[in-house]
Each structure stands twice: as C-alpha cells, then as structure tokens.
Amino acid sequence: MSSIPQFAAEEPISAAELNPVLDIVYSQTKVQKTPLDTLKKNRIISAHQAGKWLESFRMLRTQCLQKMDANGWKTLAVTSTNNWTGNSLTAANLAVSISMELNRTALLVDANLQNPGQHALFGLNPQHGLSDYLMHNHLPLSELLINPGMERLVILPAGKPALNSTEMLHAPKMLGLVRELKNRYESRIVIFDLPPLLQQDDALSFAPFVDALLLVVDEGQTKLEELKQAAQLLKGVNILGTVFNKSTDHKINYQA
Helix, strand or coil: CCCCCCCCCCCCCCCCCCCCCCCCCCCCCEECCCCHHHHHHCCCHHHCCCCHHHHHHHHHHHHHHHHHHHHCCCEEEEEECCCCCCHHHHHHHHHHHHHCCCCCEEEEEECCCCCCCHHHHCCCCCCCCHHHHHHCCCCCHHHCCEECCCCCEEEECCCCCCCCHHHHHCCHHHHHHHHHHHHCCCCEEEEEECCCCCCCCHHHHHHHHCCEEEEEEECCCCCHHHHHHHHHHCCCCCEEEEEEECCCCCCCCCCC
C-alpha cells in the first residue's frame, strides 16, 4: 500500500462556522453507486478499514484543510511531474476523505482531458463530462455530475478525450466554470485532477485558475532535476505542499 507522510501546515483555522451537511438528497445529480469490490480493487479509502494507509489520507486532508481555511481557499489542483506517480489516486482519496467531514462537501473534477481516469477508479460509465461541457453549449452542468454513492461527494468526469485540452482548460468558459463551482456552496472544496506538469501544458496553463496546487512525488522515481524544473515553472503559484507517494521508511534517493 502507498503511504503519505505529513507535510508542514500553518496553524489551523477553525471551520466550526460551517454547519453539518447531512442527509443530502440528489434530485438532479445522477447517482451511480460504486460497488465495494471496485473501490477495494482501485484502492479507494472508503472501502478499507482503519489503518496506516487510511490515516495517512486523513492526515493529508486535515493539513490541506487547515492551510486552505487559513487562506480562504476553496479550490485545489493535484498534479505530478511525470506519469505513474499516483496523483489521480491521491486526488480521488483526498476528495473522498474531505467528504467524510460532516461539515464539508467535495467535488472531484477530472481535468485530465487527454487521459482521464477518475471514472475508472470509481467504476462509473459517464456519457458526457467536462470536455463535452466546454465544447457544447446545450449541456447543463447538472446533467454531468455523478454521485458515486458516497454522501457529500460529487464527481465531474472528464468526458470524451480531447487533443486540444490545453486550449480548453484555458478558455474563458473554463474560468467561469471554476468560479461557479467554487462559489455555489460554502461547504464545498473542489479538487481538480490534472495531468503531469512536465508531460503537457495543461497543468501549467490551468494552475492560475485555482487557489493552490498539491504536487505528488513518487519516491525513488521522481528525479531531483524534475522537481527543480517543476518549482521553476510554478513560480507565482500557491503550492500547498508535496506528497511523497509510495514512500518507504528508507531515506529518499532522488536520481539526478
């Protein structure tokens, strides 16, 4: 199992003013309940008993929310330097963990338009998604959102793969969507699953649209030079922290 150690966070700001969000009834949002065996197979934390892995995501959630509350942030993008670091799974489990908070709701947006994966992690079969919304004016957002059977969690799938993903994510319509998703509900935290930063331009072009960014690093695989390049590209972006995925108890050795 992957493990995620702590990263530094600011002093907590209480979210006690947010009322508990209970007994949600999804009247317009589609409900596609994810089978338990699918959740277990894909390592979604809601299907697992308490343990170190689950606690690491709870710790990640707490530290993320503390820093976001301290700065009044509501939107967070999750990316990595390269493929196969586990940033999509990290984004999914962080969103699930946030939705477990009684005074929060979480919206997970699959913004990896060329290589979407959130629908597969949750075993969903969406007809349309974010790319269809950005390309067509006749699709209302309410018809695209899916609840996977977990209270307080909604997913916006990526939709059909799009080769012009960078232009779509940087379009005025996408900026308007981010603003709408961010401001509609006080309790909502929006998590955007982005493609790797060094593989295509999508993450870099989209980063200014969100409040902060979380960078996932694969211990033993992510090279130090890649981290330096990522830091250079992300100057001016609020980096919430770095997650060491697939970590061990051994000292990290980055390849130069």
